[in-house]
Amino acid sequence: MADMRVTLCGVELKNPVIPASGTFGFGREYDEIYDISRLGGVATKGLTLLPRLGNPTPRIAESHGVILNAVGLQNPGVEHFIEHDLAWLKGKTRVIANVAGSTLAEYGEICARLEGLVDFIELNISCPNVKCGGMTFGVKPESIREVTAVAKKNCPRTPLIVKLSPNVESIPANARAAEEGGADCISLVNTFTGLAIDIERRRPILFNNTGGVSGAGIKPIAVRMVYEAAKAVKLPIVGMGGITSAEDAVEFLMAGATAVQVGTANFTDTRASLAIAEGLNDWCDRHLVSRVSELTGTLKLN
Amino acid sequence: MREVTATVLENIRIAEDTYSLTFACGEEIPVRAGQFCMVGVHGYPLRRPIAVCKAEGERITVCYRLKGGGTRTLAGSYKAGEKLSVLLPLGNGFSVKEEEKRVAVVGGGAGVFPLIAAIRRYAPEKELFAYMGFRNRASVCMEYEMRRGKKLVLCTDDGSVGYKGSSVQAFMEDIGEVKPSVVLACGPLPMLRALKSAAGGRLPVYVSLEERMGCGVGACLVCVCNKTDGAHARVCKDGPVFEIGEVEL
Numbered sequence: 001m002a003d004m005r006v007t008l009c010g011v012e013l014k015n016p017v018i019p020a021s022g023t024f025g026f027g028r029e030y031d032e033i034y035d036i037s038r039l040g041g042v043a044t045k046g047l048t049l050l051p052r053l054g055n056p057t058p059r060i061a062e063s064h065g066v067i068l069n070a071v072g073l074q075n076p077g078v079e080h081f082i083e084h085d086l087a088w089l090k091g092k093t094r095v096i097a098n099v100a101g102s103t104l105a106e107y108g109e110i111c112a113r114l115e116g117l118v119d120f121i122e123l124n125i126s127c128p129n130v131k132c133g134g135m136t137f138g139v140k141p142e143s144i145r146e147v148t149a150v151a152k153k154n155c156p157r158t159p160l161i162v163k164l165s166p167n168v169e170s171i172p173a174n175a176r177a178a179e180e181g182g183a184d185c186i187s188l189v190n191t192f193t194g195l196a197i198d199i200e201r202r203r204p205i206l207f208n209n210t211g212g213v214s215g216a217g218i219k220p221i222a223v224r225m226v227y228e229a230a231k232a233v234k235l236p237i238v239g240m241g242g243i244t245s246a247e248d249a250v251e252f253l254m255a256g257a258t259a260v261q262v263g264t265a266n267f268t269d270t271r272a273s274l275a276i277a278e279g280l281n282d283w284c285d286r287h288l289v290s291r292v293s294e295l296t297g298t299l300k301l302n
Numbered sequence: 303m304r305e306v307t308a309t310v311l312e313n314i315r316i317a318e319d320t321y322s323l324t325f326a327c328g329e330e331i332p333v334r335a336g337q338f339c340m341v342g343v344h345g346y347p348l349r350r351p352i353a354v355c356k357a358e359g360e361r362i363t364v365c366y367r368l369k370g371g372g373t374r375t376l377a378g379s380y381k382a383g384e385k386l387s388v389l390l391p392l393g394n395g396f397s398v399k400e401e402e403k404r405v406a407v408v409g410g411g412a413g414v415f416p417l418i419a420a421i422r423r424y425a426p427e428k429e430l431f432a433y434m435g436f437r438n439r440a441s442v443c444m445e446y447e448m449r450r451g452k453k454l455v456l457c458t459d460d461g462s463v464g465y466k467g468s469s470v471q472a473f474m475e476d477i478g479e480v481k482p483s484v485v486l487a488c489g490p491l492p493m494l495r496a497l498k499s500a501a502g503g504r505l506p507v508y509v510s511l512e513e514r515m516g517c518g519v520g521a522c523l524v525c526v527c528n529k530t531d532g533a534h535a536r537v538c539k540d541g542p543v544f545e546i547g548e549v550e551l
Contacts, residue, residue, distance in 0.1 A: 059524045
């Protein structure tokens with residue numbers, strides 16, 4: 001039995017496996033299938049100040065080894081979350097509140113609202129599926145620095161994770177911008193913008209036309225980007241992108257991540273996040289690794 | 303709701319592009335008529351949402367149409383004895399009230415399959431009238447299951463079997479005589495829209511909706527439908543069955 005605990009921004013997680021935002025709701029549905037307190041934490045569905053209805057359907061499509069989604073940040077709003085779900089979720093595991101805004105002021109306001117209430121705030125500046133906000137802030141280093149600074153000013157006591165988009169010119173430059181803006185941690189990758197076509201109708205499958213690509217097929221690109229980010233900054237990294245097994249998670253840890261998020265795999269296998277957490281323990285035992293945290297950043301290049 | 307590793311007992315073609323898959327769950331799982339399951343297909347990230355046709359103890363039968371690679375793989379690679387990952391039972395299912403004695407079921411295309419579960423559930427205790435639409439003779443299947451009620455009207459688009467026209471047309475010609483207290487329906491959107499404009503508001507009509515799904519358990523908010531009050535409902539968790547006036551079609 002390896003020591004599976006990891007410390008992220010001074011907060012201890014019982015293991016490094018966290019279901020990724022948007023794939024796990026606020027955890028209640030999956031808790032009917034297994035006890036989610038066995039996970040390191042839960043990254044909530046992306047929250048906004050006011051409730052959002054999101055995009056029309058279809059919101060999901062599938063391709064080889066990947067899916068595309070364009071939900072468009074449907075959520076009940078931060079107040080609803082605080083009133084109905086937060087206490088329950090906190091009683092289970094670490095809470096990573098994923099937040100998005102349409103303006104800098106909204107990012108500031110939602111961070112201020114969650115300050116001190118959650119274990120982490122994860123800043124979604126990379127949602128590819130909404131017109132205003134999201135991606136607008138997540139592409140250029142200057143705007144990443146600015147939105148991070150505004151967020152951090154409004155949640156000085158809550159560890160701030162900035163979630164980076166992969167649809168950018170330079171991961172190292174954007175990671176450094178988040179660090180300069182005052183981020184406590186970086187998570188990546190969000191989804192890659194993609195297009196899936198219904199060739200019979202000569203139309204995109206998704207109503208939104210494009211959507212975010214996730215799933216096993218993106219993993220090598222995500223691992224490379226996590227490695228680049230880890231080299232570029234001193235901040236801890238939460239790695240994600242196509243993790244479907246414990247071995248995949250080990251790759252991300254070796255590339256420099258302190259913890260990992262599991263997204264699309266939850267759809268393929270409802271128990272995926274738990275199976276990966278347990279499998280990681282087994283992997284450590286088999287490889288005589290006494291603490292999972294020892295794996296972080298141990299990749300040696302050829 | 304449970305995730306089980308089931309064993310395929312039978313996976314056979316029953317009509318053109320249509321398969322019947324029976325699997326054993328290893329334990330008895332109570333399934334209500336109109337509930338569905340999510341079937342994992344090797345090599346595909348998303349499970350396939352498929353309505354349950356029959357639930358007999360640990361044995362579950364679902365029927366599916368070949369639509370794309372996933373259903374083709376399901377039909378081609380899952381022979382008797384193969385293991386199958388299934389999440390079930392999902393969704394709310396149909397619920398007919400005690401006082402609703404006369405039940406009409408109106409189905410079209412793949413929409414007939416969840417209604418077979420409804421026929422099996424309600425035919426023994428209600429006066430049940432079934433209107434089931436198919437494309438043509440080659441796509442007709444499971445007629446013996448549909449005959450459990452008081453009346454069955456088979457409909458085909460080309461008239462090769464039974465009534466020529468849609469099941470909604472056939473039902474509306476009969477509605478005065480049948481005087482149903484409730485209607486249960488499932489089928490393509492144009493069919494459901496026709497039913498809504500013809501019968502919606504006159505009597506309770508419950509429709510089972512289809513939507514592309516992600517998680518199947520209500521977490522990912524992928525499979526929403528628009529409610530007439532402006533809100534969104536999750537087809538997988540709040541549905542798939544809704545009162546027809548409650549949703550926009």
